[in-house]
Amino acid sequence: MKIEAKSFVYSFSKNHKPIAHVKAGDTVDIDALDAFANQLRNEGDKIDSLDWDKVNAATGPIFIEGAEDGDILKVKINKITLDNKGTVLAGENFGLLGHLLKGSHVKIVHIKDGFAEFSDSLKLPLNPMIGVIGVAPEGEDINTGTPGKHGGNMDNLMVNEGAVLYFQVKTSGALFSLGDIHAVMGDGEIGVSGLEIPATVNVTFDIIKNKKIEHPILENEEFVTVIASALTSDEAAEIAVEEMFKLLSGKISLSDPEIAMLMSLVGQLQICQMVDPLKTVRFVMRKEHLNGLGVLELL
Numbered sequence: 001m002k003i004e005a006k007s008f009v010y011s012f013s014k015n016h017k018p019i020a021h022v023k024a025g026d027t028v029d030i031d032a033l034d035a036f037a038n039q040l041r042n043e044g045d046k047i048d049s050l051d052w053d054k055v056n057a058a059t060g061p062i063f064i065e066g067a068e069d070g071d072i073l074k075v076k077i078n079k080i081t082l083d084n085k086g087t088v089l090a091g092e093n094f095g096l097l098g099h100l101l102k103g104s105h106v107k108i109v110h111i112k113d114g115f116a117e118f119s120d121s122l123k124l125p126l127n128p129m130i131g132v133i134g135v136a137p138e139g140e141d142i143n144t145g146t147p148g149k150h151g152g153n154m155d156n157l158m159v160n161e162g163a164v165l166y167f168q169v170k171t172s173g174a175l176f177s178l179g180d181i182h183a184v185m186g187d188g189e190i191g192v193s194g195l196e197i198p199a200t201v202n203v204t205f206d207i208i209k210n211k212k213i214e215h216p217i218l219e220n221e222e223f224v225t226v227i228a229s230a231l232t233s234d235e236a237a238e239i240a241v242e243e244m245f246k247l248l249s250g251k252i253s254l255s256d257p258e259i260a261m262l263m264s265l266v267g268q269l270q271i272c273q274m275v276d277p278l279k280t281v282r283f284v285m286r287k288e289h290l291n292g293l294g295v296l297e298l299l
């Protein structure tokens with residue numbers, strides 16, 4: 001099934017009408033605009049002309065049949081097919097360096113042969129990844145610029161090809177949406193944008209019945225990670241560490257103090273982004289340190 005980038009949401013909400021229905025096990029191609037809703041696509045395009053009301057459009061929501069409150073939605077990112085050019089911006093009041101910059105600046109970066117051509121001499125390896133991805137939250141609507149327990153604008157560079165994400169379902173059908181694809185982005189996204197790019201994302205949905213998680217979990221072949229967002233990166237870090245500990249406690253062949261020791265010795269606390277309304281952090285463990293267990297065995 002192909003879901004075209006024709007219907008967008010600007011919030012995650014249990015009240016949005018689904019644009020498509022899929023079943024557990026279905027694989028779907030989802031088209032996404034870039035985070036600027038494709039408004040800055042050419043050299044010379046100015047931020048002043050940007051309609052900020054259209055920023056962070058996410059394609060969706062998609063209704064996953066059989067997903068109910070109390071289940072977990074599992075989303076495997078199979079493939080991210082990028083357009084041939086992306087957009088990055090920097091400037092006054094944007095991100096962590098905005099106070100040191102004057103004016104606002106847009107750069108178009110072409111994608112060629114697996115690299116983003118930042119300049120004639122500087123070609124950056126691609127890491128296609130999804131900035132905004134999640135399900136309808138439990139309570140009030142959450143705009144697509146903000147991350148949280150529902151996922152949303154997590155801007156986590158590990159949400160790339162091969163990643164499997166787990167979200168707690170809070171409403172019938174889960175109401176999944178995604179957008180804000182990046183061709184490449186650094187941890188922190190310190191300038192407020194990645195290399196923003198239209199893309200087609202191929203995902204497979206599954207449902208895990210009657211399991212509970214508090215925050216999104218991500219795994220890939222090598223790692224298990226917990227993702228947490230909070231007002232400050234300190235708070236987000238504390239949540240991510242605690243959630244990882246709870247995930248492992250009683251599930252691997254170590255006592256709780258030993259789990260704390262192991263997390264202290266080989267766990268990796270990493271910043272996803274520092275520029276959105278809530279900050280996002282992930283805590284990462286290698287599966288080889290967890291008796292080889294994946295998320296499904298740890299839940």
Ligand code: CA
Pocket residue numbers: 035131132153155180
């Ligand atoms: Ca973003």
